Structure formats: C-alpha cells, structure tokens
Amino acid sequence: MADGKNKKVITLDCPLPRVSEDRVLLAHGGGGRLTHQLIEKIFLPAFANPLLEQRHDGAVLPINGSCLAFTTDSFVVRPLIFPGGNIGDLAVNGTVNDLAMCGAHPLYLSAGFILEEGLAMETLQTVVASMQKAASRANVQLVTGDTKVVDKGKGDGIFVNTSGIGLIESNVKGTIGPASVQVGDAVIVSGDLGRHGVAILSVREGLEFESPILSDTASIWPAVEALLNAEIDVHCLRDLTRGGLATTLNEIASDRGVCIRLEETLIPVEETVQGACEILGLDPLYIANEGRFAAFVPSAQTEAALQVLRKVAVSEGAVAVGKVEESPRGLVVMQSRIGGNRVVDMLSGEQLPRIC
C-alpha cells in the first residue's frame, strides 16, 4: 500500500441523526444543559413571573415588611440508604440548604412521601427517624405532610418531596443571589468536594475503600449564619448539589455574563474521593455534594470570610478557589495542575463513565 498508485482517499460515511425531542430523557434531570432547556422551554414560559425569574434556589417573598424565602425539592436516590446518610437526611438538609442559600433562616418544612407498595416498614422507619434527627439538628419543624402509595414497580421505594419556609434575617445587606455577583468577587467553596456522589456510586458499583467515603449531607445554615453575623457582604450563595461545582459556576457565569476563573490546585478533593473518581472515570467537579456551597464575596473580605467559615464544623475546610473576571464572558475557565487552561463546561446531561 506504500506505493503511490495504490493510495486511495478514504471515503466518508457519516450519520445525520434526528435527535429525539419528543420524550423526556434522564439527562433532562441531570442538572446540565438539558435541564436548563426544560426550564427555559417548558416551565418558565408557562409560569413566568418576576419572583420565578430570579432563578435562585428559592423564591424571596416580601410580606408585610419582612422577607420570607420559599423553596421546594424532590428527592430520588438509589440506594435509599448509603454510607453517611439516607434519603431522609437528604430531604431535610437539601431544602434547609436551599433556604440557607437565599440567606434565610430555615423555619418550617413540609414533607410529601410517595411510597412503593411492598417497601419494608423498617426502611421507612429508618428514613423517618433520620428526617426527625436532621430537622432537630437544623432546628426546623416539619409542620405538614402528605403520603401516597403507588403500585409495586411504579416507584423506587421512596420518593420524598420537601418544601420549606425561612425568614431572611435583617442583617442581610443586599439581595443574595446570582444577580449580585460582581467582577472581582472571590469564589469560596465551603469544603472538599465529591463525597456524596462518590459515596452513592461506590455502593452502586460495589467499590470498597480502606476507610469508607461518607456522604457530606448536612445543614449548611450554621456556616451561612456565621457569615451573615460577621457582616460579610455575601453576594451569592449556591449549594453544590446536582451537577457539582462546575454546573453551579457555569449557571452563574452564564446568567451574569462574567468569567469565573478557577485554579485546579486549589480545589479541595479528598484523596479517597479522587482515587474513586480515577477508577470510575468521573470528574469530581461535576459530582453532587449535599453539604457544600460556594460563596461569592468581595475579594477584600476573602480572608475574613474564610476565617469565619473555618470556625464552623460544616465549613471548616473552606478555601478560596477562584475569582470572577470580566472575560471571557459566560465561561468557567480553569488553570490545570500542569499550568494549561481549559474551559470547564456545563455537561449536557449526566456524567457518563468513559470506556478508555
């Protein structure tokens, strides 16, 4: 084949598929671009109002001179019970944290259960006991609820929805939310990343570690409260749940039209979590956390904010990982460990393990 006359130009045959848009895909719930498309195309046009359009973790409602925060979240997780917690912990902490991200003191929760026929009563009791403990730890009361049971095979054991109401404290200076993010802000993460997602995956994949990786599920209100009490001018708070740090920062960069620049060496990831990610072919930047948040503060207050956070148990591992810059607009850019730059993009759907 080396001589000229046998050479051929390789011909091409390439697919032009029609991408299905007539069904909901799992990726529509993955927190990435498809989730955003769903919100933009289906939900926002239908329900549009100024409060919804703030697009924060919860709605901030001005009522009779005070400000309430209101939020809702549904929890579906397999396995129901995992190292470091269960769906009950998540359901309470998740909604408490969404309120905290509005700068609101969490007060009251509702809980809606969708139970699958045949679920072991013991499992339900374990979950409910965890909810009670988590609520008591977060100092919130579960004040209303609902239960439905679906046929066997039509649910995944337990689905839980919780909604919550919180009060925005008078010491909150401006609006805490993506709209307040400014060029020059420092980006702080409240602790090491990836524990929750890896705890879940390691159970699913049957991975065992010398010391088990526990979910980080926890209420992060104490950390937020400490920041507010210390009069840190917090511009934005976001919990780093579905889609992880990368997705959260992409949302903010894109909504605000700013660039968020990260340094890979500063991003805290425990060695065991990093190791599991290497084995599973996943990137900890995209993995869900249930007790971590990102805070945007003026760069002059970075050290003060870090000192405050490090005194609170749930955020003792807080570090500054990056800053907000003007350009390139709408992108999250990271300097890698070896000194190169890359765009940390939003995923289209769920993170998928790679073949090679």
Next chain:
Amino acid sequence: MKFVTEYRDQQAAEKLSQTIRKKVTRPWMIMEICGGQTHTIVKSGLEDLLPREVTLVHGPGCPVCVTPIELIDKAVAIAERSDVIFCSFGDMLRVPGSSQSLFDAKAAGGDVRVVYSPLDALKLAKANPARQVVFFAVGFETTAPANAMAAWQADHDNVENFSLLISHVLVPPAMEAILSSENCRVQGFLAAGHVCTIMGYEEYFPLAERYKVPIVVTGFEPLDILEGILMTVTQLEDGRHEVENQYSRAVRREGNRPAQERIAEVFEVTQRQWSGLGEIPASGLRLRERFQKLDADLRFPSSEEPARESPECISGLILQGIKKPHECAAFGTKCTPENPLGAPMVSSEGACAAYYHYGRRQKQESDHARLPVAQSF
C-alpha cells in the same frame, strides 16, 4: 495521590515544555491515537504548553467515535425489546444512531444499563435467567481481553441468555489506513499505551518502517503525553522513524501474552466497518465459530431499514487529521454537544466537542489568547 500526582507535576511539565520548544525548528503534526489521551490533553489544557510549531490531531482511537451507525441502530433495536437487558459502557449511550441513541431507547422503556465490565453483564444474565442480557462489546485491543473472558466464561458456564453485540476494532490497521491515504498529513504518532499493554508494540515496527513515521508508545497522564511528544519531535527533527516506548512502566515489547492468548481463543480477525473511515480489511475481531452462539448480531434478527447517512458530518476527515472540526459547515450550528450529528461531538474527548469548547473561548479571548488549538482556526 501516589502514581498520579507525580505525573501531573507543574514543574516537570514546564521543563518538558521548555525542552520541546528548544528541540522544535519547524511545524510538525502529531496524532495521538487514543481517546483517553485526547481526554487528558483537553482536560489538562496541555496544548497551552506546546510551541506553535507542534499541532496535535485527535486520532481514531475513541471507540465511541468509530462504531458504525448500523451497529448503533442494531443496539437500539435490541435494547427496545422487552425481553432484553442491554448493557453498555456509559459513553456509548449518547451516540446517535440513524434516529435514536441508546438513551432514547431507555427513555422509551428499554432496559438499558451502564456497566463497568462485561463480567458484570454476565452476572446480570445469571441473576435474570428469564431475560436476554446483551453486552455492547465495543472497543480496541484494550477491552478485548475482558470481552473475550466474558464470552469464554458464558460458554464455560453454559449461560444461554447472554450474548455480545460486537464491534471490536484494531489499532494498527486504522493507522495504516490513515497513513496510506494520499491526503495524510500526520507525521508522527503517539501510540495508545493501553492497547500496547495488551498487544505489545512489535506490530508497529513494519508501519514505522514502511511509512517512515515515528511511533512512540505513550501513556495517559499529562507528563506521559508531553514526554511522548518530546520523543516524537526529537525523532522528527533528527530524521528518524523508530518505534519507541515512553510508557515503559506499563508496556512490554511483547505485551500481555495470557491476554493475547485469551483473545485469540475467542476471537478471529475480520474486516470491520469504521464510522467515518469506511471498511478496513482485517481491522476488527469477531467471535470464532465455537462462540458464535453468543453473537447478539446472529441471535436477534436485523430490521430491513437501512441506516440513514448524510455527508453533512465530516467526522472521517477529522479522525484522520485532514480537517479541523471548525472547518465543518455544521460545526457549532447544526452540530452541538446537545444535538450531535456525529460521535466526535458526543463526549468531552471527542475532537469536535473539544474544539467546540475551546473555540468558544478562543473567540472571546482573541485579543490575548495563546491557545495552540486556536492556531489552526
């Protein structure tokens, strides 16, 4: 982390980068064969450390990118059957077929599951004797031993409800196809380290000799790749065309003999259709006669509907390094990561997806960017 952080060290990377800069006197185009290497290059922003003269092109070593559309269609058709549990590696799920991906099949009710090993699929088959369990056995020589093992084990244990949908391809014939194309622009190769872990690198000597091209067996960490590039550039500058092994901590010249024996026991070499490259003789593997009862392609009847193809996606030219993704008319407009027209736009290591992301940055940073990828824009 031991065995990882030392291969991602910034000072060592900078040193290698300097050495490459000193070595280079003229433009060189080097192809990294493996999708895993592309992934590292993109993820670590490694091209920022290279001099303008060195251009990396992403090769065909991504199983997601080269699996032909007919087989994706077949996989979707099997996955849609109510009696089937269809198992696949994760990143195959998003690859578009003629009209659907495996994700679409799952959304429509198909039982599609992500597994990390074909042996997990075999376990599923044993646990679900009333259902057919099909494993999508794609990949290069790296995944062949595990797939061969699954077939061998299924045969040994008489597991009748297990089968493999096979699209196994081989690296050296693909390299030969690229090199023998008259519009080939590739001047040196980083050979796929993990493929060579299994197969060794003796097969590359005739290729290096015949096409006068340096081939450096290269690993997957950033420092591995920088070192592989340095070794390739050194050969090119010296006018040599040898086979060298950068990845000596994992690769021996003869490879992994027991794994090769298992592959040879279960599979035989056959011609294969490559997405984007067309049919290449003796470039793939199929089950030997003794194991053909495990061939999902024979077990499940094919539909008559032909695969729908279009000239609009130019992934074939891209996989050969002949065109850059942004030179495609559909790039970034009709073809995006959400609506991929071809597999290279699917996953983060796909060449088109990589360019899509970098391209957006390059556009915005055009005033002060020093992005080697952008040179070719």
